[in-house]
Amino acid sequence: MKYKLLGRSGLKVSELCLGTMGFGTEAGWGADKDTSFAIMDTYANAGGNFLDTANVYKLGTSEKIIGEYVANHDRDYFVLATKYSLKDNVTNPNASGNNRKNMMRSVEESLKRLKTDFIDLLYLHIWDNITPIDEVMRAMDDLIKQGKVNYAAISDTPAWVVAKGNTMAELMGWSQFVALQVEYSLLARTPERELIPMAKHFGLTVTPWAPLAGGALTGKYLRGEQGRIKPESNRLSDHSAGITKVVVRIAEELGVSASHVALKWTMQQGFSSIPIVGATKVAQLEDNLKTVDVELSAEHIKQLNEASAITLGFPGDFFNEEAVKTNTFGGFYDKVEKRN
Template sequence: MRYQLLGRSGLRVSEVCLGTMTFGKEWGWGADKHESFKIFEAFADAGGNFVDTANRYTEGSSEKYVGEFIENDRDRWVLSTKYTLKDRNDDLNFAGNHRKNMMRSVTASLKRLNTEYIDLLWVHLWDNTTPVEEVMRGLDDLVSRGLVHYIGISDTPAWIVSQANTIADFRGWNAFAAIQFEYSLLQRTPERDLLPMAKALDLAVTPWGAIGGGALTGKYLRGEKGRVPDHSTRRNEHSSIIAQTVVDVAAELGVTPAQVAINWTRHRDQVMIPIIGASKEQQLKDSLGCLELKLPEEAIQKLNAVSQIELGFPHEFLKSDGVKEEAFGGLFEKLDNHRG
């Protein structure tokens, strides 16, 4: 296991993060406490120190399990959890990004985790209601009180994240050090704005869904059962072609499809820390095999080609040769070092 800095911070985290949405069976799938501990122990034995949970995962069981698993060596672990999602029905203030829910949710998470502090608190997703200033000031207050050490944001448009960190920098508040969103061979749309923004703002990226809910392991090509419904975007004709390519590349390299899919998300010129989860110990050990794999350039190009997306406007427009010539008159060709 190697380690990376968490974006613009000095925090050292393992090069993959353990996702614990599978810890608990309250949602009708996942791992019981015994199997969850085996998964956790396998991650620890591999040198991992970065673990991710959330207030709503398995109705609180995930946080409770994680809290128990790390209690004997709490300071070794970089513990991240999230707030935003509702954890009481029929009460409007038990959900959202606003200060009241933020403070209440963090207090409840600290109790379930049985810890005095959270290393990294994520805004789980944007509610399109709460002012950015309210969110950033509330998060800054949590850091000032020592209840939270670092902050991150998940599943939010790039322009909002940019606005939030710009305001935080201007006000002298703590800013986001990391961002989390879905990114895989089946979901490459973050390449339009989210990934370039993260690189420009020095945010660590912790992508979830690297194996597409299991679709990129080839299990559905083999007719196996799973949680991804038929004809979803992860199991349509195009997705099946991508999954088959992953399977073929894995066979050529003598590794597993999951290792290929996870490793592909890491091949970018910026900090990429995939979140890997499992409902069985062996699944986690298989995913950890990605750390020993280096994808050949030929394999990367093959995967890129089969999963390619259109970047859309204005990206396609700006990079077209016609626009460059008409607008800039060959300027870029005359510059030795330009940003493209």
């Protein structure tokens, strides 16, 4: 396992992040405590140190299992990322949302479940569209000053909100976001329209969730196997199946699993990206860990990009028109260095 710097920080995290949403057996699925411990053992033994959870995962059981595990290991080895925003109770209207009151309450509860004095990375989980972003940035900065959180991050939020937050934090001397978590895979490339360009501009590491599209990109649904994806899902549409077939074909050519190809694609897109790999079985994780030894050629990337291509809409597609390039660069487009 190699290590990457998280965003513009000096924090070193493993190139694959372990997703723990399935730690716990609530809702009739997931890994029990012993299996979860074995998964974390396998991950740590491979050099993994980056654990992703949230206050609501398995009604808090995910954090409790991680807390019990880390309490018996080297806490400082692990980079614990959790999230606030979503309801963990329905006692009052401020027990959910992005507001400062809920952030402070949620963090205190997460600290108890995780059996730790600090959270390494705190994500805002989902934008509520009512809380001012300056309230969020100031509250996260206060938690960092208090030593309860080390770094701030954000998930599932419009690009303009993240940009405003980081710009305001820079001007005010507050801690800025270092990571952006969004759904991103060969079957979900719409973040390329606004979110990923924004992340590149601010130096944010992207941590894709569902990089295997709920298992669709493993090819198991093409083989007729069953899973938790509903038949009417876009992940199983004819277009998605066509993309998955390209993934499977390249995997067969390389002699690796389809999951390796799909995961590695997210890691070779020209920006800082650390996919979140969930597992409820040790064998699942063991297979996905082999991704770090896979390298896709430029031709493989080209084939995958073409099979999964999306329209960027306005203004992305507009900027790519030849007439626009000619007018804005005066005929020198191909001779001018571009910013990443």
